[in-house]
Amino acid sequence: METCDVLIVGAGVTGAAIARELSRYKLKIFLLEKEVEAAFGVSKSNSGIIHAGTQNPPSSLKGRLCVEGNRLIREELSKDLGLTFVQCGQLIVIFDLKDLPALEKIKKEGGELGVKGLEIVDRAWLDAREPNLGPEVKAALYAPTAGIVSPYRFVYALVENAAANGVELKTSHKVTAIRRVDEGGARFEVEAGGETYRTRFLVNAAGLFADEISALAGAPSFKITPRKGEEYLLDKKRGHLVNHIIFPLPSENSKGILIIKTSDGNPMIGPTAHETGDKADLSTTDEGLAEALAGARRMMPSISRGDIIAYFAGLRPACGRDFVIRREDAAPGLITAAGIQSPGLTAAPAIAVMAADILKTHGLGLEPKKEFHRLRPRPAHLFQIPPEETKRLIAKNPAYGDIVCRCEMVSAVEIRDAIKRGARTLDGVKFRTRAQSGRCHGGFCTTRIIKIMREELGLPVTEITKRGPGSELIKGERI
Numbered sequence: 001m002e003t004c005d006v007l008i009v010g011a012g013v014t015g016a017a018i019a020r021e022l023s024r025y026k027l028k029i030f031l032l033e034k035e036v037e038a039a040f041g042v043s044k045s046n047s048g049i050i051h052a053g054t055q056n057p058p059s060s061l062k063g064r065l066c067v068e069g070n071r072l073i074r075e076e077l078s079k080d081l082g083l084t085f086v087q088c089g090q091l092i093v094i095f096d097l098k099d100l101p102a103l104e105k106i107k108k109e110g111g112e113l114g115v116k117g118l119e120i121v122d123r124a125w126l127d128a129r130e131p132n133l134g135p136e137v138k139a140a141l142y143a144p145t146a147g148i149v150s151p152y153r154f155v156y157a158l159v160e161n162a163a164a165n166g167v168e169l170k171t172s173h174k175v176t177a178i179r180r181v182d183e184g185g186a187r188f189e190v191e192a193g194g195e196t197y198r199t200r201f202l203v204n205a206a207g208l209f210a211d212e213i214s215a216l217a218g219a220p221s222f223k224i225t226p227r228k229g230e231e232y233l234l235d236k237k238r239g240h241l242v243n244h245i246i247f248p249l250p251s252e253n254s255k256g257i258l259i260i261k262t263s264d265g266n267p268m269i270g271p272t273a274h275e276t277g278d279k280a281d282l283s284t285t286d287e288g289l290a291e292a293l294a295g296a297r298r299m300m301p302s303i304s305r306g307d308i309i310a311y312f313a314g315l316r317p318a319c320g321r322d323f324v325i326r327r328e329d330a331a332p333g334l335i336t337a338a339g340i341q342s343p344g345l346t347a348a349p350a351i352a353v354m355a356a357d358i359l360k361t362h363g364l365g366l367e368p369k370k371e372f373h374r375l376r377p378r379p380a381h382l383f384q385i386p387p388e389e390t391k392r393l394i395a396k397n398p399a400y401g402d403i404v405c406r407c408e409m410v411s412a413v414e415i416r417d418a419i420k421r422g423a424r425t426l427d428g429v430k431f432r433t434r435a436q437s438g439r440c441h442g443g444f445c446t447t448r449i450i451k452i453m454r455e456e457l458g459l460p461v462t463e464i465t466k467r468g469p470g471s472e473l474i475k476g477e478r479i
C-alpha cells in the first residue's frame with residue numbers, strides 16, 4: 001500500500017497544474033490518471049486560447065481566475081516551462097455599430113476584472129492589422145493580453161516539471177473505489193490500477209467524471225453536464241489568414257464561433273456549443289461543420305470548406321455557469337476542482353494556487369523545498385525554428401536530418417525525445433511533436449513512428465496503440 005499527503009485524481013491541465021504548484025513543497029504527491037497518458041481528456045480537445053479574461057461576469061470565479069491564469073502564463077510559466085506561448089491578442093468584432101454599447105460593456109466588465117490594455121478599434125485599425133476580415137465587420141474590442149499555446153504540450157510541460165520535483169504520475173490508474181479511513185493521519189483509501197493508496201488529502205480534478213469521483217468519496221453534491229464543441233482545423237498554408245484570435249459578440253451560453261490562430265500555425269474555426277447527455281460523444285457532425293463555417297465566414301469570407309484538413313470535438317465539463325473549487329464539508333480532506341469549462345486551460349495555474357490555499361487553510365503544511373526545479377528545458381521542434389538553427393542542430397546530431405514526418409518537419413530525434421519524455425501511444429507522439437498532424441494524417445510516417453516506438457519501448461508492434469488498449473493498429477503482423 002502506498003501512502004501520501006495529497007492524491008490528485010486526473011492528469012488534465014487542472015490536475016497537472018495543481019501537482020506542479022504543490023511540488024514546490026515538502027509533500028508526497030500522487031497524480032492518478034485513468035488514461036494511458038496525461039492530457040487525454042478534455043485538455044486535449046480545445047482551442048488552445050489563453051484568454052484575456054473578457055466575456056466573463058465580473059463577479060465570477062472563472063473571470064477572476066482567468067485573468068490571473070493569463071498573467072501567470074504570460075509572465076512566468078511560458079518562460080519557466082519553455083512553452084510556445086504566442087501573445088497574438090484577441091478581437092471581439094461587431095457587424096453593426098449599433099452594437100458598440102455591447103462592446104463598451106464587455107470592456108468595462110473586463111476592466112473591473114483587471115484585464116489590461118482593452119481598446120475599442122475602428123475599421124481602419126482592423127484593415128491595417130487584420131486585412132482578411134470581411135466587409136460586414138465594423139469595429140472590435142482589442143485585448144492585447146490574449147494568446148495561444150499548444151494545450152497538450154502545456155499539460156506535458158506541467159507534468160514533466162511536477163515529476164522533476166518529485167510528483168509521481170500513475171497513468172492507466174482509474175480510481176474505482178474510495179473509502180474513508182482514520183489511521184496514521186490518512187483519511188481516504190483509494191483503489192486505482194490494482195493498487196491501494198492512503199492519503200490525507202484528496203483532490204478531485206477528474207474533469208467530465210468529477211461528479212463520479214465526488215460521489216465515490218462521499219460528497220455527491222454536483223452533476224457534470226457535458227457541452228460539446230466541434231472544431232475544424234485549416235491547412236497550415238492558410239496560416240497567413242489571421243493574426244489575432246477573432247470572436248463575435250458572445251451569447252448567453254457561448255463565446256460564439258471563433259477564428260483562431262493556433263500556436264502551431266494552422267488556423268482553426270469553432271467551437272460550437274451544444275449540451276449533450278453523453279460523456280463519450282466526441283462525434284463531429286454536418287450541422288457542426290455548417291455552423292462553424294457560417295460563423296467564421298461571416299467574419300472572414302475567404303475561408304472555405306476545402307481549407308479544412310481535420311476536425312475534432314471536445315466536451316466542456318460544465319456544472320452550472322461557474323467553476324466549483326472548494327473543500328467538501330461532507331468529506332473532510334476532499335478538495336473539488338470541478339466544472340472547469342472554458343476558460344479552464346487559461347485559469348489552471350490560478351486554480352492551482354487557489355487549491356493550494358484551500359489545502360493550507362485546512363491543515364496541509366506547505367513547507368517550501370530547498371530545491372524547487374522551477375525551469376523545464378524546452379524541447380527542440382524543427383517546425384518552430386529557422387533553417388540556420390536546424391542546420392546547426394543537424395551538424396551536432398545528424399539524426400535531426402532524418403525527417404520522419406514530412407508534412408510537419410519532425411525528425412527522428414524529436415520522436416525519440418517525445419518517447420523518453422513519456423509518450424506511450426501514437427497520439428502521445430503526435431501531441432508532443434506534431435508528427436501525423438499534417439495533411440496526410442500520418443499516412444506517410446505512422447509505420448516509421450511505430451518502428452521507433454518498438455525500439456525505444458521494447459514492445460512488439462502489436463502492442464503499440466493509437467490512444468491506449470483497444471486502439472492497436474497492427475494485429476499479429478511483423479514490420
Ligand SMILES: Cc1cc2nc3c(=O)[nH]c(=O)nc-3n(C[C@H](O)[C@H](O)[C@H](O)COP(=O)(O)OP(=O)(O)OC[C@H]3O[C@@H](n4cnc5c(N)ncnc54)[C@H](O)[C@@H]3O)c2cc1C
Pocket residue numbers: 009010011012013014015032033034035038039040041042043044045046047048049050051173174175176205206207208209210213227228229230231271313314315316317340341342343344345346347
Ligand atoms: C471545445 C472546447 C474548447 C475550449 N477552448 C478553451 C480555450 O481556448 N481556452 C481555455 O482556457 N479553455 C478552453 N476550454 C476549456 C478547457 O479545455 C478545460 O477547462 C480544461 O481542459 C479542463 O481540464 P481538466 O483538467 O479539468 O479536465 P480534463 O482534461 O478532462 O482532465 C481530467 C482528467 O481526469 C481523468 N479521470 C477522469 N476520471 C478518472 C478516474 N476515475 N480515475 C483517474 N483519472 C480520471 C480523465 O481521464 C482526464 O484526463 C475548451 C473546452 C472545450 C471542450
